[in-house]
Amino acid sequence: MELFVTVLALAFLQVWGSKNPLHRDGWFDSWRAWLAKKSLPKTEFTSFLTVALPLFMVIVVYEIVVHYSIWMALPLAVIVLLYSFGRGEFFEIVREYTQACYVEDWESAKSRASRFELMLDDLDQEDWAGLHQHVFDEAGYRGFERMFAVLFWFFVLGPIGALMYRLVFLQVHRSAGEDALAVRWLWILEWPAVRVLGLSFALTGNFSGCIERWRECFFCAKRSTRAILSPLILGALSVGDDLEPDCEVTRKELTLMSKLYQRTIWFWLGAASFIIIFI
Numbered sequence: 001m002e003l004f005v006t007v008l009a010l011a012f013l014q015v016w017g018s019k020n021p022l023h024r025d026g027w028f029d030s031w032r033a034w035l036a037k038k039s040l041p042k043t044e045f046t047s048f049l050t051v052a053l054p055l056f057m058v059i060v061v062y063e064i065v066v067h068y069s070i071w072m073a074l075p076l077a078v079i080v081l082l083y084s085f086g087r088g089e090f091f092e093i094v095r096e097y098t099q100a101c102y103v104e105d106w107e108s109a110k111s112r113a114s115r116f117e118l119m120l121d122d123l124d125q126e127d128w129a130g131l132h133q134h135v136f137d138e139a140g141y142r143g144f145e146r147m148f149a150v151l152f153w154f155f156v157l158g159p160i161g162a163l164m165y166r167l168v169f170l171q172v173h174r175s176a177g178e179d180a181l182a183v184r185w186l187w188i189l190e191w192p193a194v195r196v197l198g199l200s201f202a203l204t205g206n207f208s209g210c211i212e213r214w215r216e217c218f219f220c221a222k223r224s225t226r227a228i229l230s231p232l233i234l235g236a237l238s239v240g241d242d243l244e245p246d247c248e249v250t251r252k253e254l255t256l257m258s259k260l261y262q263r264t265i266w267f268w269l270g271a272a273s274f275i276i277i278f279i
Contacts (some may be wrong), residue, residue, distance in 0.1 A: 001074060002155055003272050008256045009081045010265075018089040022082045028054070028170055051167045059160055075122055078208040084154070084162035086146025089115070094139055098251040099133075116142065136253060140146060140233050141226045143261045145169060151268060152193035165189050170180075190225045197264070198232040204263040205236025233257055 013020070032050055040046045058080065066073045093115050100109035106126055114120060114130060116138045123130050149169075153161030168189060171182040195218060202210040213235040217228045237256050 001070065001077070004082045004275055005074060005077045005081055005159075005271070006151065006269065006272070007152065008078050009085070012078070012082055015083065018092065020082060020085065020087075020099065022079065023087050025087075025170060028167070032171075032174060043179075043183045047171065047175075047179050050171055051164070051182070051185075055160065055164055055167060062159060064223065080103055080159035081150070081154055081162050084150045084159075084166040086150070087183060090139075090142055090146055090157065094254050097135060098254050101128075101251045104128075135255075137226050137230050137247060139254060140229050143230055143257070146192060147261070147265065148268075149190055149193045152196060153189065155272060187225065191221075194225050194229055194232075198228070198268055200264050201232055201236035201260065204267050205260050206238040209238050210235035232250070233260065236260055 011270055031054065034052055035046050038046075040049070044194065062080075065076055093112055093219065097109055097112040100112055106128075109131065109185045110120060110123075113135045116135065118134050118138055120131070120134065123134075146182060149165055150162045153165045155161075157164070165186075168182055168186045172186050175182060177183055195214070198210065198217070202214060210232055213231045217223065217231070234253075236275060237253060237260065
């Protein structure tokens with residue numbers, strides 16, 4: 001059922017684009033605000049409840065529905081998966097940023113980059129190399145958290161796994177990274193997902209360039225997801241570390257990265273189909 005749910009959810013995304021009507025997080029903000037007013041014993045306990053209690057309620061509802069009919073559970077699974085996908089624009093921002101880079105319009109490029117919620121105040125005027133590095137790292141991570149991390153946990157744990165990842169991500173985002181428990185929880189959830197994605201990049205991109213970097217980071221337990229993901233993407237795109245990140249290079253990198261992500265989505269769907277049919 002997971003593959004069918006995934007195909008249906010991706011079909012809806014093709015129609016809706018970045019305007020997913022299920023991305024309503026007001027309830028989560030209200031829930032966090034209500035918990036913050038309570039005199040709970042520890043900050044970690046509040047953080048845990050913020051994610052765990054809504055997740056538990058969805059588990060109960062989903063199990064009840066599954067008990068009565070697997071077909072009744074299908075639309076619920078699609079709704080949960082669609083809610084769990086990443087928020088806002090991605091490909092549109094990348095496309096507009098590359099267009100600004102093409103004409104070397106600094107203010108326009110910086111404005112597009114700020115839509116990724118990047119802190120760019122410390123950049124010097126016309127510091128294209130610094131801006132490109134920020135955008136490339138963030139775009140790579142956004143592509144990962146919007147789709148691949150969600151699908152990874154969906155295939156592992158079903159709709160509950162996808163929702164768990166999104167709720168933890170929202171908690172980290174809403175707390176501006178100050179919730180240590182949620183940050184650690186998110187890192188743990190992303191650890192296997194980014195490594196499976198890196199191996200997929202080796203198969204959908206340049207194998208030799210990516211697999212060496214993948215081996216180097218496989219057992220690493222210190223680096224952030226962004227620090228691991230960017231070298232894997234560059235390796236899959238056959239980009240060397242010594243290449244100067246000017247406008248033309250970055251424009252090509254971002255364009256190729258978008259295509260790499262699209263190929264990898266199809267690869268994951270094909271691999272899932274093979275596993276379901278033959279294993």
